[in-house]
Amino acid sequence: MSALEQSAVADRGGPAQPLLSVKGLQKHFPVRESGALPWVKKGPARKVHAVDGVDFAVAKGETLGIVGESGCGKSTTARLIARLIDADQGSLVFDGEGVAEFGGMALKDYRRNLQMVFQDSFASLNPRLTMEEAIAFGPRAHGLPAREASARARALLARVGLAPEQFGGRYAHELSGGQRQRVNIARALAFEPRLLILDEAVAALDKSVQAQVLNLLRELKEERGLTYLFISHDLHVVRYFSDRVMVMYLGQVVEIGPVEAIYGAARHPYTSALLSAVPSMDPANRTQRSPLAGDPPNPIDPPAGCRFRDRCVHARAVCAEQAPRMLPLDADGRHFARCHMNDLASGYASSAPAANPEAVQ
Amino acid sequence: MSKPLLSVRDLNVRFHGERNASALNGVSFDLAEGEVLGLLGESGSGKSVTLRTLLKLHPPARTSMSGHIRVGDTDVMALQGRALEQYRGGMASMVFQDPGLAFDPLYTVGEQIVETILAHERIGADAARARALELMERVQIPQARRRLDAYPFEMSGGMRQRAMIALALACRPKLLLADEPTTALDATVQIQVLLLLRELQRELGMSVIFVTHDIGAAVEVSDRLAVMYGGRIVEEGSVADVVQRPAHPYTAGLLASTVVDVPRDQALPAIPGAPPDLAALPPGCAFAPRCAHASAQCREQVPALQAMEGDERHRAACWHALLQPAHA
Numbered sequence: 001m002s003a004l005e006q007s008a009v010a011d012r013g014g015p016a017q018p019l020l021s022v023k024g025l026q027k028h029f030p031v032r033e034s035g036a037l038p039w040v041k042k043g044p045a046r047k048v049h050a051v052d053g054v055d056f057a058v059a060k061g062e063t064l065g066i067v068g069e070s071g072c073g074k075s076t077t078a079r080l081i082a083r084l085i086d087a088d089q090g091s092l093v094f095d096g097e098g099v100a101e102f103g104g105m106a107l108k109d110y111r112r113n114l115q116m117v118f119q120d121s122f123a124s125l126n127p128r129l130t131m132e133e134a135i136a137f138g139p140r141a142h143g144l145p146a147r148e149a150s151a152r153a154r155a156l157l158a159r160v161g162l163a164p165e166q167f168g169g170r171y172a173h174e175l176s177g178g179q180r181q182r183v184n185i186a187r188a189l190a191f192e193p194r195l196l197i198l199d200e201a202v203a204a205l206d207k208s209v210q211a212q213v214l215n216l217l218r219e220l221k222e223e224r225g226l227t228y229l230f231i232s233h234d235l236h237v238v239r240y241f242s243d244r245v246m247v248m249y250l251g252q253v254v255e256i257g258p259v260e261a262i263y264g265a266a267r268h269p270y271t272s273a274l275l276s277a278v279p280s281m282d283p284a285n286r287t288q289r290s291p292l293a294g295d296p297p298n299p300i301d302p303p304a305g306c307r308f309r310d311r312c313v314h315a316r317a318v319c320a321e322q323a324p325r326m327l328p329l330d331a332d333g334r335h336f337a338r339c340h341m342n343d344l345a346s347g348y349a350s351s352a353p354a355a356n357p358e359a360v361q
Numbered sequence: 362m363s364k365p366l367l368s369v370r371d372l373n374v375r376f377h378g379e380r381n382a383s384a385l386n387g388v389s390f391d392l393a394e395g396e397v398l399g400l401l402g403e404s405g406s407g408k409s410v411t412l413r414t415l416l417k418l419h420p421p422a423r424t425s426m427s428g429h430i431r432v433g434d435t436d437v438m439a440l441q442g443r444a445l446e447q448y449r450g451g452m453a454s455m456v457f458q459d460p461g462l463a464f465d466p467l468y469t470v471g472e473q474i475v476e477t478i479l480a481h482e483r484i485g486a487d488a489a490r491a492r493a494l495e496l497m498e499r500v501q502i503p504q505a506r507r508r509l510d511a512y513p514f515e516m517s518g519g520m521r522q523r524a525m526i527a528l529a530l531a532c533r534p535k536l537l538l539a540d541e542p543t544t545a546l547d548a549t550v551q552i553q554v555l556l557l558l559r560e561l562q563r564e565l566g567m568s569v570i571f572v573t574h575d576i577g578a579a580v581e582v583s584d585r586l587a588v589m590y591g592g593r594i595v596e597e598g599s600v601a602d603v604v605q606r607p608a609h610p611y612t613a614g615l616l617a618s619t620v621v622d623v624p625r626d627q628a629l630p631a632i633p634g635a636p637p638d639l640a641a642l643p644p645g646c647a648f649a650p651r652c653a654h655a656s657a658q659c660r661e662q663v664p665a666l667q668a669m670e671g672d673e674r675h676r677a678a679c680w681h682a683l684l685q686p687a688h689a
Contacts, residue, residue: 069549239625284601
């Protein structure tokens with residue numbers, strides 16, 4: 001047993017301790033205003049509010065689905081958690097230990113416990129490495145002897161359904177999209193991680209292949225006790241695959257809860273709109289009206305108060321005046337939403353309706 | 362049935378180059394006036410190639426085509442030069458998947474629509490601009506007058522796709538070809554564009570071919586569906602027939618692997634294997650290597666489309682169709 005394996009699988013805090021908790025995560029990207037041409041006068045410094053105060057926890061062995069439209073910050077959240085980019089603010093606690101902070105867990109150990117699978121299966125593989133080398137690369141960099149790393153790579157290839165003698169020596173361009181995504185999954189597993197971030201990992205695959213990869217991910221989760229953060233825009237897949245779902249809008253979490261609560265009893269108007277925008281599969285029962293008008297707004301300078309109010313049919317004056325709080329909605333404290341309508345103290349009931357040009361009545 | 366607007370017969374398209382690929386293998390279908398056909402398939406199934414062939418967009422030097430395409434009274438395969446230019450955009454026009462690439466970034470959206478109108482019709486620039494404005498309003502772009510002078514990059518994805526549709530409709534085509542027009546859009550925007558397409562089709566009475574890999578989107582807008590696999594149409598019929606009683610095992614598998622209401626504790630019914638290599642198609646049914654029902658006959662002979670019981674227009678190309686053939 002190498003040091004790599006020992007440190008990777010140890011469970012420290014017991015089953016009740018969340019595997020990962022994220023607190024106050026924030027990332028603003030500065031926008032360079034016409035900065036490319038030196039003689040063009042620069043405008044005022046503006047920021048993209050990509051992620052603005054995100055809090056959540058993932059329990060051990062759970063799959064947390066993250067949904068939202070482009071620009072809502074779901075991928076930035078994933079990259080912040082993987083520490084691929086540094087957060088402006090916020091902290092990560094992995095199984096009870098602070099990540100990369102004094103007295104906590106070293107960043108290198110954290111990264112070994114967490115791996116990521118990206119949407120673009122081709123761009124995430126080095127074109128000059130064979131599949132076996134690609135999978136063995138990480139463990140070798142973390143100190144596993146070459147022979148062991150290769151053996152592990154071959155075992156993993158076999159596990160994800162690719163015969164090692166056939167695929168181990170191939171390069172990325174010699175594989176189909178589904179096969180490449182299997183290799184990416186195998187590579188992520190090479191560290192024996194405990195948390196896997198799947199960022200639109202099945203989005204680029206054809207439906208028939210997507211089902212195969214989803215089945216593989218389910219089996220691997222059972223087998224290895226993995227925890228998944230599953231980011232997707234496909235609401236059908238999220239419903240099937242997740243235990244809990246987190247809905248994001250303009251850099252904030254607007255609703256989070258068990259999958260049945262989100263799909264059956266959504267309490268944020270955005271969640272309801274998002275769910276009813278899914279095309280119906282029943283030709284006798286087609287969608288008659290779009291639940292929302294307009295595009296998701298620009299995350300530069302998001303509106304004050306509730307960020308969804310410009311597109312919300314229920315918006316009232318109070319929604320512009322104060323930002324809604326994240327409120328628990330059920331007795332066991334698993335379902336939360338950020339909307340004044342659920343908050344008796346907000347004064348929503350007595351507030352005047354807001355004039356809303358974009359909202360569909 | 363009256364004479365169809367579009368009739369495609371035995372269309373074959375092969376691409377040459379480093380690798381030869383048989384992209385289309387004997388595709389035949391009709392499209393009535395005012396009808397919406399959803400062309401469904403996975404990558405490499407030939408759905409986009411079919412659309413591009415209808416506009417003759419493939420580079421002639423590297424493509425060999427055979428078969429017949431007739432739109433109205435026009436023989437599309439024989440069109441050349443000026444007549445082809447008039448046909449593209451005038452009779453049939455296309456909405457592409459990525460409007461960010463389809464627009465020229467250096468001209469405003471209005472200029473590009475006006476240019477298209479002037480290229481096809483002998484009218485003044487002012488009249489063309491007035492029509493462009495009317496089109497922008499018709500596709501429900503807010504503040505259309507101002508957006509006419511906007512560059513493509515100044516618009517959001519959904520707005521660009523609306524402008525793309527306005528451009529495609531500029532010369533009142535009889536046939537609109539939509540190549541995955543909503544795939545790149547967010548869910549809440551996608552449904553808006555789908556509803557817009559449906560509304561415009563009804564108002565203008567156009568025929569539409571809607572290519573997509575998303576069954577849900579196809580069901581929202583189509584009257585009929587055709588499912589493609591390995592460069593062939595394997596099943597076609599009314600939306601209800603294809604979605605609710607599929608006859609081809611591939612259609613059934615595709616529907617099953619489109620997760621809608623699968624219980625969470627069950628594995629998904631996935632189709633094993635991968636889509637076929639168009640450079641080396643099997644001699645028989647292209648789906649046979651992945652099919653649970655495949656027999657020796659499937660591996661040797663290509664099945665033809667035949668009518669299924671219940672509806673003459675519901676046809677499938679399968680030796681072991683899941684429904685009874687109408688003339689067994």
